[in-house]
Amino acid sequence: MKPLPAIHTKHSETPLVRVRNLVRTYRTGSRDVHALYDLDADLPQNGSLALVGRSGSGKSTLLNLLAGLDRPSSGTIEVNGQNLATFSRKELAAYRASEIGIIFQAFQLIPHRTALQNVELGLAFLGVDRAERLARATAMLERVGLGDRVHHKPDALSGGEKQRVAIARALVKKPRLLLADEPTGNLDRENTSEIADLLASTRESGISLVLVTHDHELAEATCDSMLHLEYGRVVQPGKAGS
Amino acid sequence: MSLIELIRDALFTLWRQKLRSSLTVGGVVVAIAALVALLSFASGMSRSVEDQVEKFSLLQTMSVTVDDSDTTAVLDSLALSWMATLPGVMQVFPQSPFSVKVVLGADTVSTEAQAISPNSRGSIMYEHLQAGNIFEIDDTTQVLITNRLLERFDIEDPDSPVGQPIILFSTQGHPDSGFAAIRDSIFALSSFDLLNLLPFRQEENADSIASSVLGRAAAVFFEGYMTRLDTVRDTLIVSGVVDVGDDWADRLRPVILPERSAKFLDPGSFSQNPLSMMSAMQSGDLFSAVMQGSDDEVDRVTLELSIEANHEALVDSLEAHGFESSDFLEFYGEFRKMVLLFTAGMSFLGFIALFIAALGIVNTMVMSILERRREIGVLKSLGAEDKDIRILFLVESATIGLVGSLLGLLVGWLGTEVVGFAMREYMNRQGISDVDLFHLGPEVILISIGFGLIVSMVAGLYPANRAAQLDPVVALREE
Numbered sequence: 001m002k003p004l005p006a007i008h009t010k011h012s013e014t015p016l017v018r019v020r021n022l023v024r025t026y027r028t029g030s031r032d033v034h035a036l037y038d039l040d041a042d043l044p045q046n047g048s049l050a051l052v053g054r055s056g057s058g059k060s061t062l063l064n065l066l067a068g069l070d071r072p073s074s075g076t077i078e079v080n081g082q083n084l085a086t087f088s089r090k091e092l093a094a095y096r097a098s099e100i101g102i103i104f105q106a107f108q109l110i111p112h113r114t115a116l117q118n119v120e121l122g123l124a125f126l127g128v129d130r131a132e133r134l135a136r137a138t139a140m141l142e143r144v145g146l147g148d149r150v151h152h153k154p155d156a157l158s159g160g161e162k163q164r165v166a167i168a169r170a171l172v173k174k175p176r177l178l179l180a181d182e183p184t185g186n187l188d189r190e191n192t193s194e195i196a197d198l199l200a201s202t203r204e205s206g207i208s209l210v211l212v213t214h215d216h217e218l219a220e221a222t223c224d225s226m227l228h229l230e231y232g233r234v235v236q237p238g239k240a241g242s
Numbered sequence: 243m244s245l246i247e248l249i250r251d252a253l254f255t256l257w258r259q260k261l262r263s264s265l266t267v268g269g270v271v272v273a274i275a276a277l278v279a280l281l282s283f284a285s286g287m288s289r290s291v292e293d294q295v296e297k298f299s300l301l302q303t304m305s306v307t308v309d310d311s312d313t314t315a316v317l318d319s320l321a322l323s324w325m326a327t328l329p330g331v332m333q334v335f336p337q338s339p340f341s342v343k344v345v346l347g348a349d350t351v352s353t354e355a356q357a358i359s360p361n362s363r364g365s366i367m368y369e370h371l372q373a374g375n376i377f378e379i380d381d382t383t384q385v386l387i388t389n390r391l392l393e394r395f396d397i398e399d400p401d402s403p404v405g406q407p408i409i410l411f412s413t414q415g416h417p418d419s420g421f422a423a424i425r426d427s428i429f430a431l432s433s434f435d436l437l438n439l440l441p442f443r444q445e446e447n448a449d450s451i452a453s454s455v456l457g458r459a460a461a462v463f464f465e466g467y468m469t470r471l472d473t474v475r476d477t478l479i480v481s482g483v484v485d486v487g488d489d490w491a492d493r494l495r496p497v498i499l500p501e502r503s504a505k506f507l508d509p510g511s512f513s514q515n516p517l518s519m520m521s522a523m524q525s526g527d528l529f530s531a532v533m534q535g536s537d538d539e540v541d542r543v544t545l546e547l548s549i550e551a552n553h554e555a556l557v558d559s560l561e562a563h564g565f566e567s568s569d570f571l572e573f574y575g576e577f578r579k580m581v582l583l584f585t586a587g588m589s590f591l592g593f594i595a596l597f598i599a600a601l602g603i604v605n606t607m608v609m610s611i612l613e614r615r616r617e618i619g620v621l622k623s624l625g626a627e628d629k630d631i632r633i634l635f636l637v638e639s640a641t642i643g644l645v646g647s648l649l650g651l652l653v654g655w656l657g658t659e660v661v662g663f664a665m666r667e668y669m670n671r672q673g674i675s676d677v678d679l680f681h682l683g684p685e686v687i688l689i690s691i692g693f694g695l696i697v698s699m700v701a702g703l704y705p706a707n708r709a710a711q712l713d714p715v716v717a718l719r720e721e
Contacts, residue, residue: 063350069718087628090627090628093625094625096622102623104718110620112255121624122624124243125243125626125627125630126625128246169693201695
């Protein structure tokens with residue numbers, strides 16, 4: 001597989017992501033539920049971080065906050081020096097369009113669109129014209145090994161192929177940060193291995209990675225560092241595999 | 243995404259949900275077709291009247307009669323000359339129709355004739371010649387006829403009667419003939435009848451007997467009036483045929499004669515129409531008309547006005563001299579108001595249908611959003627702004643409106659064509675000159691498509707805003 005294109009950043013000396021005193025509280029009936037509590041984390045440029053922990057530990061909440069899909073109750077999330085907590089809805093949308101790529105456990109492909117149309121959608125909100133979108137999407141699908149599945153709809157693809165389409169959609173925009181939420185959760189061992197290789201290859205393209213997973217093997221294979229979360233707190237920061 | 247891509251996506255989405263989309267679009271089609279039909283009908287009616295008004299210059303004519311409350315006013319040549327001097331009056335011509343029988347070829351019909359005066363020679367009314375020429379005003383050998391008379395004779399080609407002889411019979415009843423009948427009746431009384439008159443002398447029966455005798459005398463008078471008619475006959479040559487349309491049919495009689503020919507055929511007595519005679523008796527004109535023998539006096543005159551004529555000033559002048567006037571302008575103003583109200587009413591009915599269709603669009607769009615929450619979440623995760631999502635769904639509802647409006651326009655047009663054709667056929671069979679009941683002008687097309695689009699977009703606003711406000715985290719969690 002060819003390496004993905006590198007991202008060059010002006011601030012290579014500062015961390016790409018800096019999270020400080022992050023709190024996310026949900027109101028459930030009359031009770032406050034702390035999904036994340038006073039959380040600190042850093043991710044260096046071109047670094048990779050695995051978020052592990054049991055269900056309900058706050059991994060996906062943190063990922064959603066990093067993706068700009070959710071807002072913190074307090075604390076800061078700085079990406080490339082900019083605090084997402086202060087962004088307007090429009091700025092957050094622009095951030096999602098240009099800076100990040102997201103991979104979901106359930107693939108989240110649009111069923112009535114072909115693989116090519118799904119991947120092309122990754123560029124739809126960046127103002128890229130249709131011809132260029134199609135060319136880049138086709139190239140990205142070939143890069144993830146789906147050159148012969150371009151016009152297939154998700155229903156006609158296997159689980160592993162679907163996830164590769166989702167990865168192509170996340171990477172086609174050349175994001176600075178790739179966020180993967182249990183990307184192999186619905187896949188068998190063989191496909192998990194292929195996706196792990198694909199995620200690892202993104203590192204060679206200069207893309208930082210935050211991976212949410214239950215799978216310690218996958219975390220070790222793809223990430224430099226790991227955050228173990230429990231009840232919304234970091235219980236074991238350190239290197240992956242430590 | 244460009245607008246074209248959004249429209250293409252919207253069409254694709256509608257295509258994927260064929261049944262639901264076709265039902266929703268069907269609602270819009272019915273509403274727009276109804277709106278098109280109603281507005282076309284209002285427009286057709288308005289246009290038909292406006293065409294007639296323009297064709298026959300109805301706004302440039304005024305009808306004048308004597309005000310019944312003014313006993314001094316007379317519509318004679320002096321009055322006509324005075325009217326001709328009023329500002330804005332271009333022509334004055336009398337209208338004093340009388341009954342005639344017309345023989346053309348082998349057929350005879352009863353109709354009415356009318357004289358035209360020398361100063362009506364250049365009237366715009368006579369510009370609508372279908373065939374032939376207008377006679378010289380002092381030519382007593384020629385006559386003009388109207389297309390209405392040709393219809394009575396079942397003649398389709400207006401050129402065919404031109405140059406042909408036409409025989410006119412005028413039969414006039416006279417009070418003299420009525421009195422002669424009474425006189426003959428008295429001479430014819432038998433002795434038995436005379437005996438019947440004896441109770442005259444008994445005072446107690448005087449009232450009933452007088453009533454009986456007078457009733458009998460009146461009956462004899464009418465019988466004499468009706469049966470002892472003077473018949474005048476004249477043979478003339480048809481010089482031309484005038485198209486009177488619908489609105490002139492009651493102004494310009496089927497036979498139009500030079501004044502001298504008219505006076506020969508109608509010496510000024512009453513027609514044999516009993517109603518006109520009874521009306522004249524009631525008003526006291528029965529004998530005075532004959533006694534006066536005023537060939538100069540007419541019942542009504544028509545003023546032909548210039549475009550710049552001040553109708554109000556003319557009406558004031560005429561009223562000051564004891565004349566009543568009526569013109570089409572007043573009616574036309576009322577008519578326009580009526581058309582406006584009618585169009586508004588029709589539009590309101592159309593909008594009710596469109597409102598119901600809009601509810602269908604809201605329902606369809608809300609259903610669509612509920613089914614596509616995950617898709618909305620995905621789009622947001624890929625960087626779609628609220629406005630992108632809003633536009634996406636607005637374009638979808640507008641596409642429903644546009645497709646529905648275009649199809650509705652087509653269905654409405656076809657419907658009005660079919661109904662219009664059937665109505666024209668029916669009117670032709672009934673001998674009514676056909677009118678285009680529906681007119682699908684550009685304004686109707688623009689209004690229909692415009693409102694179809696606007697209403698569908700307004701209907702899509704709420705669902706589109708709801709979609710735009712969707713929390714992506716919640717949306718992505720949807721199963």
